[in-house]
Every structure is written in C-alpha cells, then in structure tokens.
Amino acid sequence: MLLDGNRIVLGTCYYPEHWPESMWREDLARMLANGIEVIRIAEFAWNKTEPEEGVFTYDFFDSFLDLCEEAGMKVIFCTPTATPPAWLTHKYPEALNCDLSGVPYRHGLRRHYNYNSPIYRSLSARITQKLAEHYAQRPCIIGWQLDNEFNCEVNVFYSEADSAAFRVFLKDKYQTLEKLNAAWGTAFWNQDYTDWAQVYVPRQTVGGRSNPHQELDYLRFISHSARSFAKLQSDILRPYLKPGDFITTNGLFGHLDNHAMTAESLDFLTYDSYPNFAYCMDTDHSDPTALYDRKWSRNLSETRAASPHFGIMEQQSGANGWINRMEAPTPRPGQMTLWTMQSIAHGADFVSYFRWRTCTMGTEIYWHGILDYSSRDNRRLRELKQIHAMTEKLAPVAGAAFKAEVAILRDYDNVWDAELDVWHGRVEEASQKALFAAAQRTHTPVDFVYADHASLEQLAKYKVIFCPHATIMTPACADMLTQYAERGGTVVFGCRTAYKNATGQCVMDRLPGLIAPLTGADIPEYSFIAPDAGRVTIDWDGTELEAAVFADLVEPVDGVREAVYTSDYYAGSGALVSKAVGKGRAYYYGTAFTEEAARVFMEKLGVASPWADVMELPESCELAVREKDGQAYAFVLNYKKDCAKVVVKRECADVLNGGTVCGEVVVPGYGVMVIKA
C-alpha cells in the first residue's frame, strides 16, 4: 500500500497509551474523515506489553488494533526499544549509555541505553519476538518501525559494554595489535597498545580528545553498533511478517551509515521532517543568506540518497518545542501544506504527520500535533483536509524518480572525518552550504551520491559531479571517478582532496595524492587563509571568485592552469587546474566553494538551470522535478510569505488546479504549483 507507485498516502502518529480508551474510536473516525489512512503506534510503549520483567500482556494493543480493523485504519507497529522501562534500567544499569567521564545517563528522558549491552540486546530481542509473534499477523498492520530515531539525542556511547564491543570490532578489523597500532599511528606520542585490554572507546583525556584514528574507527563502530542493533530486530521480525508488509525506521541522525542499514535491515527509510527548526527561538537568524525551511530539501535529498524510495514518518504539523528547548513558532497558514509538498517533490510518497493530538504531559507538551490539547477542530486540521485533496491530484507523481543532472559526492568516512578534523570540517561546511545554496538559487536540481555505496552506473547518470573535499580518498573511489570522467563525465574536486588514506593518516605522496593522475595537478604549498589576509581573490578567465577558508596553490603537471590567485602572497599561483580525461574532464579547485563560485562552476560547466527553457523563477522559489514514464512533474515551492511571479514559457498542464498555465503565473505566499513540464 505504501510506496506502491500508485498513490500518495497520508498518515499520522498516534499514542493510544496517552488517551482514555473512550477516545480511540472517535479519533480513528476523525482521522479517516480527514484523509489519514495510516497510523504509527507503540514506539514508546514497552510497558504496555511487558510491565514487569518477563511478564507479557497483549490486551492493550489488541483492543486498539481491533478498533483499527473495525474502522479500516492501517497501522505501522513499532518495536519499543527507544525507551527502556524503569524496571529494566534500575535492575540492569549496565544497559545505560554513559558520558565521556563514565557517568550513566539515567531514566527520565529517552534513548538512554547503549546498543552493546548483552542484557539489553537480549531483552530487546525478546520483546521484539513477543510483539512479532502476537501482532504480526493482524490484518491492519502493514509494516513495522524499528525502535525510534536511532542515534537521536546522543550519538556517542561510552559504557563498559561499548568498550568490550569495540575490542571485538577492532579484532575483526585488524586481527593483531600490530596492525591496530600501525593504523592508529600509535608511534606518535607513545600510544602503542600491548594488550587488547588496554584498548577502550575514547575516554576523558587532558585535551578532551583522543587519538584521531581511534576516533575515526570509533565513529565507524558506533554506526556498526546501531546497525547491528537494527539488524537484531529486523532479523527477528522478518520471518513473522505478512507478505507485502515492510520494515522501516526513521532518521536521519549522525554516526550511522543509513545506506548500509537500509540495505541490510529495511525495506525503505523514513525521514522525520521539521522545517520549523529553522525558526527556533535560540537559532541564529543573523545570516542574510540562510535558506531556513528550504534547507530541509537538503535533508530530503540525503534521505533519497540512502533510500531512493522513502516516506516521511514525522512531518511537522504544529509548533516544535520541548519544555526546555527547541521553541519554534506554529507553522503559518500554508506552511504545513508547503512542507508536505516539499517532501513529495523530493520523492516521498508517504507523509505521516507528527502527531494527531498534542500531548498534554511530559517533555514534549510543546511539540504540537495537528490538534491542540482540546482536540477541537482547528486551522491545521482544515489544512490537512486540503492537503489530502492535493495529494489525490498528485497520484500520477507517485513512484516518479527525482531528476537531477548534478550530483554532490559524499561518503561516510569523509562525513565523519569532517566532524573530527577541524581543518576538513571548515572547508566541508563552507562548500556544502555553498553548493546547495547555488543549486537552489539557480534552480539546478541536485542529488547526493555516496561514493562508498555507489556504482559507476549510478555516477554515469550525472553530467557533473562535485566532490568538494574528500580528504580521505581510496583507490576504489579514485578509480571509479577516473572511469566516470573517461566515459564523459565532469568531476570537480575542491581543496584538500585525497591527502589522507582510509586510516585518516596523511599520504606521503605529492598532493593531491591518489587523484593527482586524474587531475594532472600538483600542490607545492597550501595554507589556511589567515584571519588577517582580507579578501583573497582568484581570476578565472576574467571572472573573479573569492577563495574561502583554505588555499591550495595548485599547479598543472599534465593538466591545464585554468585560474590563478590574484591577491596576497598567493598572487600568481594557480588556483584551478583541469585535465581532459577520456571523453570527460577533471578539475581541481584549490579552495572551498563560495555560493558565487559554485554558481560559476555550474554555469561554466553547462549544468545550471536545466529547466530555464520551461520556466523562469525568482530565486526565492525552489524547483524540484520528478519524472515517471518520460513525464516530468515540476514542483515550484514558494517559501516566502509574499507572492512569487513565475513565467511559464510554454503551455503546461497544472496538476493541482487542473487546466493549463502559460505566461506569468502568481504563486501565492507559501504556495505550490505543480506542472507537467
């Protein structure tokens, strides 16, 4: 039913355990009357099935599911492991995660467990099995969610069980301490290990940080641990599922290889989309170039990268806010619709609102659902009804693929390295922001592609690939990109590419290391741009660009010098080198991207604004395109409260309003237009 390529389906999150049983029936009827066909339940309800250790009761959800079946509501059921019961953590404190100092995180919030505790894994396996045995055959159930938001709240783990599991992980990886010592560069600062018992997850040090190669392996280990915990549950659930039922979980959170987890444990991934985080009271609003809620398109593209078919498990439908933080305003009239369309435009064919009723107790009393505390009809419920009407008109879009000619190449090792390594982090942050913003403002749809999970065939779909700062470069990746270029692709590297190997150690070759042959470049000198350097400029055939954060002085070996620095002591040194490779070309750009530089690259490489012949849009509107059976559907999303004027250059069908549009069209504030392009 979900993601079947035929319809866009709406859902919501419901918590029968929060409301008197007497309300259930009416709630279900009211949802259905407003277009909600699926509900997610039970992700925080361990006690409803196992109120004491080893005592299992099923009455509660049996009653509820009976009503669902009676009403015709479909259900996504969850494993409850995100919130261990008080009896569990009180009896087994070893199941708790700890901070870096070893102090446990206690009962009182959520996600306070660690993935590696043997007892927690055992009790989690048992409750999963019990739920599957009892509920999996219920006709109303269409799928399962594992846990809730793996790696949310905290994505570092320092319990004793984590150190024990880390040792096992490392033994699997390195076999011997000699190899571990070599990979971690323990010759530096006399850190050699002579016994596996000396090896721990990072602990408190005088500088707050540990060996960086250990830390890189540690982030890989966290991902491994979360995936292993997901797979533990998925492997138990799978045999009990009715044909067609799915397993998913909701993201996206850090220190987790979502691609691998999806491949090994899920049918598809879901995303929890809260664009109003952009307007939290404690958010910095001083950046005039910020994209605010439009930035969530980046997250949706990341989700699509890991799971080409995906849904939204939690779509914002009210104000955000915990009792102590994350205060955000109520979505303005139209924004709930806009954000739903944003999700659909980026590929989601299932959108489930968080949540039906706003909770009246606990930490999340300000995390509003569709209904307020009183559950009376309100403006957002009316908006839901309109959205439902829109999604019915969008049925032809279901199953359509997102269409992009440009990709931004990433991989998990580099994502994590950028987090650990402040040099890498600064260039990465600047360029990721710039590339995304330039793509948005030039109406150039982009995909994220993960090199560690991509095939040459996947790459070959794109005309241009930006690989901004793959500090860690592997021979496999360098080979794949070389072949991509040879077949006619254009690949653009930014500064600092390829000076590290997979351990995070620096290569002793001439830079840019493994991609030197591909780019024909050589980097005799490099530096952070000094805070007192002022504006450092580059001349690229008469176009002035500004160097950002870092300057590789890059010179051609068997490539071509395309641009030079024009200020500071860099003046006259090369800033951009390219090399023809087979039918394609590789570029090495010796700095991080500004938004302007990213735009210039897209324009010079001929991939900017691919729909310019169909439509002319103001920068303030996003363009996103899905395509199925040769038919493109172009979504125009207006994130501003003011109207936007769009010029449609040829007559196109208006999917939402019927009829056709041509010439100047006004998209209202927070409005959406979908045309067959």
Add this chain to the structure above:
Amino acid sequence: MLLDGNRIVLGTCYYPEHWPESMWREDLARMLANGIEVIRIAEFAWNKTEPEEGVFTYDFFDSFLDLCEEAGMKVIFCTPTATPPAWLTHKYPEALNCDLSGVPYRHGLRRHYNYNSPIYRSLSARITQKLAEHYAQRPCIIGWQLDNEFNCEVNVFYSEADSAAFRVFLKDKYQTLEKLNAAWGTAFWNQDYTDWAQVYVPRQTVGGRSNPHQELDYLRFISHSARSFAKLQSDILRPYLKPGDFITTNGLFGHLDNHAMTAESLDFLTYDSYPNFAYCMDTDHSDPTALYDRKWSRNLSETRAASPHFGIMEQQSGANGWINRMEAPTPRPGQMTLWTMQSIAHGADFVSYFRWRTCTMGTEIYWHGILDYSSRDNRRLRELKQIHAMTEKLAPVAGAAFKAEVAILRDYDNVWDAELDVWHGRVEEASQKALFAAAQRTHTPVDFVYADHASLEQLAKYKVIFCPHATIMTPACADMLTQYAERGGTVVFGCRTAYKNATGQCVMDRLPGLIAPLTGADIPEYSFIAPDAGRVTIDWDGTELEAAVFADLVEPVDGVREAVYTSDYYAGSGALVSKAVGKGRAYYYGTAFTEEAARVFMEKLGVASPWADVMELPESCELAVREKDGQAYAFVLNYKKDCAKVVVKRECADVLNGGTVCGEVVVPGYGVMVIKA
C-alpha cells in the same frame, strides 16, 4: 525592640572570631557611637562551640557576650549550620550535597550540606539545642537567626539522602505509584514506575533534563526540605527563647516558599540587600531601560509579600566581591544612604549593615563592610552617622504599612514552572520586567501577592490585580479571582494563563481553561511570535501596543473584544477580551506585556500615578508610600547622580529636613525626600 513600630533600628554584622579579642571592646563602643544598636553574630562559627564531634565549649561567645552586655549592645545569635566543620564532612561525607552527576560538593566554601542527611539533621539539632541551652537567656540576646541564607550558593540537591527523602515526600503526596505515574504523565516515553526504589531526584539524562512533572515536584520538595530543616531548628529554639525574642532568617533565594517558612518557623523574615550587584563588572550593561539598583525595590516588595513586617539583615555598605567573582564598585557617596532609605520606604524598620569591618581573609576579602581593612575612620562610617540621624527623624514611619492599589499576583508553583518551562519562562520574564518598570516609571506603587497564600480579603485591598501568566491554574485560585472581580475588582490576565493544572499537565479543555468562564474568552489558535515576524502590533481603541513573545488569538465567547492584532497573519484576530463580572471586570490579554503596554493598562484602568495630585516626579525617581494611622509618608528616591526636580503641589511637611515643602523641590543626586502626603 526590633520592628516594634516605634523606631527604625540600625545594626551590623560582626565576626568576633575574625579579630583579636583585644579589639572587641573598642569595636562595640565605636558601633554604638555611630548609631549601631544591634549586631548579628556566630552564623559561621560552629567550631567555636563544637571544635570536635561531641565536645562543646562556650567560653568564646561567653566572653564576647559579656562585653556586649557591658557595652549595651544587643545581639542576634545564629545557628551555625550554614558551614559544617571539616571534621563533620570528612567523617560523614553523606552530609554533603552533590551535583547532578553525583559528585559531592566538598569542604572549602559554604552551604555544601544537604537538608536531608539524617546525620546532618541530628548534629544540627544537637548544636542548636546546645546553643539555645547555653545562650538563650543572655540578656543581650534579642533574637535568633536560623542558619544563613537558606538555598544560597546552590538550590538543587542530588545526594542519596535527597532521593530517599524525595520518596518519602512523594509517598506522602501520592500514596500509590499509580497516582504518581498519573501525575507525572509517565505514559509518555514509557516512564512508569513499578517500584518506589526506581524513583530518584532528577539525575543525569541524555537531554540534561528529566520528566517535567517530576521536576516540578522536585522543586516543591526542595522547598519542603529547606523548610523542614528550618523548622527542625526553630522547634528546638522556641522553648528556650526569652519572652519577646524572635526567630528570623535571611533571604531571598530560590526554590523556597518563604511565606510558608515564615509562617511556620519565623517571627519575621529578613532580606539581604546588595543593590550594587546591578553594577557588577560581569553584568550586562547594554540594556538602556534597565533600572539597576532601583530594581532592588522589587526584591523588597517580594520580601514584604512573604513577611509584611521585615528587616534588612545585610544592607550593602561597601563594594561587593568574592575573590573570584561578583566584582562591583564601592557605593558612591550617598548611595549607602539611598539604599537604606529604599529599604525603609518599602517597609523595613530594621536595617543591619554587612559588615562592620571588611574581612582580611578568605573568599570574601572584597565584600567590604563599613570599615576597610585598616578599620580607620572613613567616608562610609561618616555616612552611617548621617543615616542614623535620618532614621531618628523617621521614627514616626516605623510600623507604617506600604500603600498600593495595584497588585501583581504570583504563586510558587508558577514561579517554579516558569523556571522549568521555557515557554512560560519567556513570557513571565518579559511581563514581570515590564509591569515593574511601568509601575516604577509611572510612580504607581505595587505589591506582590501570592495567590497560594492570600485570602480574598487581602486581594480586595487592590483596585487592579495583574496576573500575567499563571500557566498553572487551580480551581481555588480561579474561584478567588472570580469573587474578587464580582466584588468590584479588576483582574488582568496575560497570554498562556491556565493551560496547565497543578501537576504541570496541560488541560484538555478549551483555553484559557479554568478562567474561560471568568474572562469570557476563547483561544482557537496561538503561537510563539516567530523570530522573523518583525514587529507584531495590536490596536486597542486607537492605541497601538506591541505584542511580545507570544500571541494567543483570543476571541470573545460571552466577553467583549477590546483590541485586535493588526499585523502578520494574526491581523484581525482578537488580542484582548474583557468581561464584566459582578461589580468588576476581567481581561484576557493574548500576549506578554511590554513596558508600554503595562503603562497603558494602568492608565486605562485608572490606577496609574495615584499621587499625581500631590507630586509631580521625573521618571528617574521612585515613589514609595507608607501609611500609619491615616498619615501617608511619601518617599522620593533619586537613583541618579544628577539632581531631580520634584514639584510638590500642596504644602507638605518635610520629615527629614523639618519644615514644609511646596512647589519645585530639588532632590540631589542619590538623595531622598520624605514628606507627609
């Protein structure tokens, strides 16, 4: 002698244990010569009476009290429990308070104990008993201070003893875990408790905070613990007191119901007043509307609320400063006088300066007393002598009540909820600041009244009551306010009133919940004002107000729409609804107060500037009025260094200077005028 309604009495704090015995006699004589009639002693001197566990010696204070009696100095003696001896906490570390992680706070500062440790309560009870037995009959002693500044330094407690006592407190309150689970909303996030042993005071969690209903009960528990510790001492002391001797303690600090503590353990409360905190080096001085030292009038009003008769136990007489923080300048010439008059104007008939000599050792070497390290005569000692002359002229004011027609209604549950709940906190902070500032600048005396300790009769004294954001509303409070209005009072509520019940859970009724009948209002929609919303305006009969922080869209049910929003998507929705109730009226204002809005309310409701027919004052002067036997005494306090011009509109007696004043009168910088009005 103190607070007898006949005289204003001056005192100081003296530490015989800091000085050679040879200095005592001269110090006492010099104090008396400068108008000091009372000294407080011994609040940090446990070791002087019990130098080792169970060994009691009385010689030290006996010698000192002999000298006091000889000199004619009166004494307030203290229980010494604020600073446990090293031998005690070394032997009984369980007496120590701990941080959230469970790490103890050690010997080396003060107030490092917890109120609930059985051994600390037992040893505290014993030293109190010993002191009472030995000293209570001394003729020079006129009263006792319990401990010193309960809940100063730290007002959260996380020791094992606190968890044990919390369980007892909760059992008393809820009887069963079922009721506790219901009150704490443990159905949310699967937090149900199945055994009392699972219940703790808040501990470290992944989000830094615990269940909010637990936390609200925890703050109530802290107050309960401090009160219980005070009462333990008071109950021991009381039987030993000479007739007329009093028990007090000094405040004000957080997480403590001062009303209840005063009622059950004290004869009256004292306040420690340090207005120069407003000028600390690390204070933000960027707010052009800040009231600085004048803000201390707010604290004095809070003290008066809890204890209509009160004194100042520590009145600033020199620069503040610990060795590591709280650096503030020396009071300027005149400020020590000004602040003393501020205290008296707000109701204090006893003012004791902190401290006679500045300490030469320990953490507080920069917390200056009247005398500097050398103890030579100085400018502040000369100022003291002048103050004494002034207080003698103010004898008729002694016992007079503070006079106000406007009250700001508060209650402890809402004070604590505003601390825990960031939505509540933001509106509360804005409105409290605005209402106080508007009252100050319009010369409208106000009282604070605590709904949880007030009777209808107390409320009836006021023409207008502002109840800005009583998020937690009880049926009793709603009833009392309804009766208040019915009898002719005007009550003004701000946004977010009454959406919670006493557990801190949100009501599932139409908002504003329990006060919907009283206000005739309905709130179909609400939101934080988004950071990008710009200035949100309201039109109230042609007067433009600015909405602050939050916007309830409020519509009349059986009330009247008084004002509407005029900007953003709120435009056209109601912003202020009123309803006639009996002889009075209730208002619901859908946002937080700006100072301008508060001023407009006071003016429109006819309570602004009640003494305008007697005096015309610049905004920079405070007006405070005390009344006794039908005679009003108006204090004009000039907080600026420049002269202020006051126009006295009818001939009035000048209490300090004798004679009468009429027409334009110049009050010098930091000067004070008191007239019979």
Add this chain to the structure above:
Amino acid sequence: MLLDGNRIVLGTCYYPEHWPESMWREDLARMLANGIEVIRIAEFAWNKTEPEEGVFTYDFFDSFLDLCEEAGMKVIFCTPTATPPAWLTHKYPEALNCDLSGVPYRHGLRRHYNYNSPIYRSLSARITQKLAEHYAQRPCIIGWQLDNEFNCEVNVFYSEADSAAFRVFLKDKYQTLEKLNAAWGTAFWNQDYTDWAQVYVPRQTVGGRSNPHQELDYLRFISHSARSFAKLQSDILRPYLKPGDFITTNGLFGHLDNHAMTAESLDFLTYDSYPNFAYCMDTDHSDPTALYDRKWSRNLSETRAASPHFGIMEQQSGANGWINRMEAPTPRPGQMTLWTMQSIAHGADFVSYFRWRTCTMGTEIYWHGILDYSSRDNRRLRELKQIHAMTEKLAPVAGAAFKAEVAILRDYDNVWDAELDVWHGRVEEASQKALFAAAQRTHTPVDFVYADHASLEQLAKYKVIFCPHATIMTPACADMLTQYAERGGTVVFGCRTAYKNATGQCVMDRLPGLIAPLTGADIPEYSFIAPDAGRVTIDWDGTELEAAVFADLVEPVDGVREAVYTSDYYAGSGALVSKAVGKGRAYYYGTAFTEEAARVFMEKLGVASPWADVMELPESCELAVREKDGQAYAFVLNYKKDCAKVVVKRECADVLNGGTVCGEVVVPGYGVMVIKA
C-alpha cells in the same frame, strides 16, 4: 657547543620512530646540508626502550645514534616521561592526573600523569637511569631534555597522590595545623582543620572555588611538584653526563617557578616559540591595538628572565594545528626568518625548528614542520637555508647580553595571585599589556625581573623599575626596592600594591601597607571603576591620562601629590604621589596603566626611546639590542607585510648585508636589519 658564545646554532626536532629506518640516513644528510647541526629526539618514545614493564631494549636508538655519529649530527636526547605507555597507565591508574571531580585523564593524548604518584616517580626514575646508563656516553649526544613541556596541556592536578603530597608539603611549610589554619584564614566560614587527613588539594565546591589561601599554596605546591619531578630526573642524569653536556627542558608553562627549576636542575632553559598562535582561526582578532606575533617578544623576555642564556627548542617552521583546534595559517614568506631573528634578538643563540618532517599520523598532523608530508623540497626549506646563512653572519652576536634600562618587576606569588584573584587579575592584565605595548611602540627595550629571584645588584642595572600591582608584598621586597631607590633608582607602583601579605591575607595597616614608607602615600578610599562611570580622567601637570579598571584615591603623607583625578566623584582626589628616596624616587599611581599612561611615564622618567639618537623607527618595527664587549647590535624587526622606512642617523655597519647604512633604509615586509650601533 650550544650557547658557547661563539656561534648561533640551528637545530630541529626529529622523530626516528615515525619514519622507516630507510629514511634516516638521507634525512640526516639533508638536514646538515641545510644548516641543521643538532637534533632533538626521543621525548615521546618510552616504548622504544621499555616496551613492557621491566623489559629494556636499546637497539632502536643505538641504530639511529650510529647513523648520527656517522653523519656528524649532534643529538639532544630526552627522557620520555611526558607520555607514559599504555601498559603503565592501564596497570597503574593511580599514576594518572584527575580533574577537579576526581575523574582520571586517560591514555590517548599526552601529559596525563601526575608528578606525585610514587609508582610513576619510581618507573620514571628507572627509565631515566637506564637511558643515562646506556646512551649518555655516546659521542653524538651533547645534552639532555627532561620530559617535554612540563605543565603543558594541564597545570592543575587532583589525583589522590597529589593530596597526599600536598599534606607533606604543608607539614613542611607549617609544621602544625594551628599555623596552617592561621595562614589559610580558616576562621572565615568555619573552615578549621583538626586533622591533617581533612586537608586535600582543592576539590569540587558549590562555588567552584576553594579557600583562596589554600589555592595560593596549592599553586605553589604544583610548582614544587613539577620541580621535584624535574630534579628527580636531573639528579639521576647528572652523574652520567660527559663533560660539557647539558641538561635543559622546554617551556614556558604556568604554575611553575622556572627560575628555581633552572637553578636547581638545568644548565639553561629552552623556549618553544610559536608566534602564529596569534593568528589562530579561533583567536579574537577584534583588538586593533594587538601586537600579534610581536607579542612573542614578551615570552622571550620572560624566558630570558629565568635563564639569561637560553635557546629555542621548538621554533615555528610551519602551520600550527591539532586535528581539533589551534588552526593557524602557514607562515608567510619571510615570517620563519623574522621569528628566528626575533628569538636571536632576544638572546637565543640556539634555534631548533619544530620539526623536520610534518607528522602524518596522530593529533598533530597539522602541526607542520619544515617539510610537508611528501618531504619534497619546499619554500620553507629554502628559507631555512637562507636563515642559516644569516646566522653565520650573526656569529659575533653570540653570547651578547640583551640591553635594557627599564625593568618590569614580577614575582611568582603575584603571578599566581593574579590568576586566583579577579580584582588583582584585571589590573595586572591591563597594566602588563599596556607596559609591554608602550615599550614596544616607543622602542624602549625592557627586561622582566623576578623580585623573588633577584638581587639588589640585578635591580641596580635599571634606571626605572615598574612594579605594577604587587598585591602581595614582602618585607624583603619592600626593603630591596627601598635600597634600589636610595641608590638612585626610580620605582613606579600601580594601584593595589601591597595590600596582601604572603598568605594572600589583607594587611590591617593603612594602605599601601609595606610600601607606605617608601612612597609617602596614603589611600583613604578605593574602588573598582564602575561600568557606568564613563571615562575617568587624571591630570598630571597638564597631561591627561585615563584611569583604568581601578581607582585608589591616593594622598601624600610625606610625599608629593603629582596628579589628581578630574572626573566622577574622584575629582580632586590624588591619583599619583611620589617621594624622593635617597638618590632616587618612588611613585604610587592609583590606577592601572593604559598604554598611553605607560608611554607618558617612560617619557617623563626619561627612559623612553634610548636609541633615538641612533635610529628613528616606525611604531610597527621592534627594536631589540644585544651588547657584547662594549659593542651593541641593534635588531630591527618588521612584523608587517609592508616595507618599513628606518632612518639611521649615523653610519653603522650592516651585519647581515655587509657594508654600512646611513640615512633612510627600507626594511622589507617581514624583514630584519641588524646594525652595529
């Protein structure tokens, strides 16, 4: 060979354990070819000699030293105690330092040990002995470095072993608890100790800080502990050294009396000079008056104070940066030369670059050496070669003393008190910055002199001594300064001088306490300058100065009133008092120094710009002068990227370029000129 007064010698830091043995020979040859004559090795290589507890192997460094001897490279060998092996801290966690809460700092960085652990001292002694026995007679070795950067990373210690050693230290100092209680002022806040077991190093308290007199003793104890650990090693090494071989260590770090350590354990001190810390990405660059890398001259002067002959063990030769912090740019062309000359100008006759090759692994991959990862020839290697040529020309300067007529008097007790005491700290920080900047910009060379390590003869070399805020004054220091003045010297005190004694307790005398007789001054009143006071001015014979931070109102007793305050309520009170003393004069200035005030003092006292008759320099250049056998060598250092014009007023020999200079000379950006003056 080093510091022999005949030559300037260049060195580098080399890590044979980081590179394949096959690279060693070529590296050594290449160093020598570029002017490197000495290398430092082995400071982080404990495992290379003792890979398991009690198992010693010498092959690794034997092989390497064989190659050194073959190549003719001289070696500084290090004791390896800065980085304990994993096997050690795993087996003996008591060797670890802890944070204030008692949580250990673990393996994974460096310097995680405590100086007082008996087992760590024992194992450190043994490895030192083994290394000395085996290597000390090697001909290539010319000296030893103890550990590496004592008190770097962390300079507070809270392990159990530290508390145990602190008790021993205190018993030595005070003998009895009565004396300790008196010195620590435990009468304040009832802190008396009745058993030595109750005494600890500072621990967590509710205010974050402990008794300030205890804390002052604690900082003295840290210094004592580090010195004791250094001496433990030095005493073992010394008997094994070949004649002429030296012992040194590298600094400078806090909480360490470098004078005493040098005197008792070293032949001379070395400094690690990284001027590009001034340009770190996370440095505040908003201060327009900042001296940036020129400020390192202050550190070099401090090193010279502790060790008149000294070297640079680590001179910056590339970008700084740990993987997680301290990001700084690559030195610009010329800066490596400039900073080397800065070191030499201030007295260093040995300059060793950190490091030969940039490390490819571990925390310091961004702490660049001369060579980059690839080890190819680069710009910095070329610069080294030029520097070497320059140093050969500077051979006559070797052994020359730095020449200054002005001293800034300091002492360790006051350095530490300023760290603990925020009143002291604020005035000290302001005045130290101001005095150094004024001296730099007026081209007035200054020395630092430590009163606690100086003789009257040493003081007598200076015309003027600034003693800005010696809060703690001892009779010995007051006497020495009185004699200094009597013999003709001029001493200038700033506010707050001498109000404390050696315990850190305030004196009960009239201020300025022990220097009242010397200065003829009396301070009846004082205050921090209130944040709202605006600009507070002083008139000194028609020159307007601005008071900074603090205002002592200072009046003459038997001195002369030189300047008065002219604003705020201070107006008309004295701001500067002087008194003729013998052939000299003492000044008491009642506030902290601004740069302008410091300049005015230097000018009025006739010590500003002593080389003005030889040279006229722009403010942006530093002037530093060394003198030997009556010949002065004046170094002009241009810290700006733009050229500087210098006017040489008489014909002088140009040491670096040969020939003579006279008239206008252009010093290029980052350039250096050395003339015989």
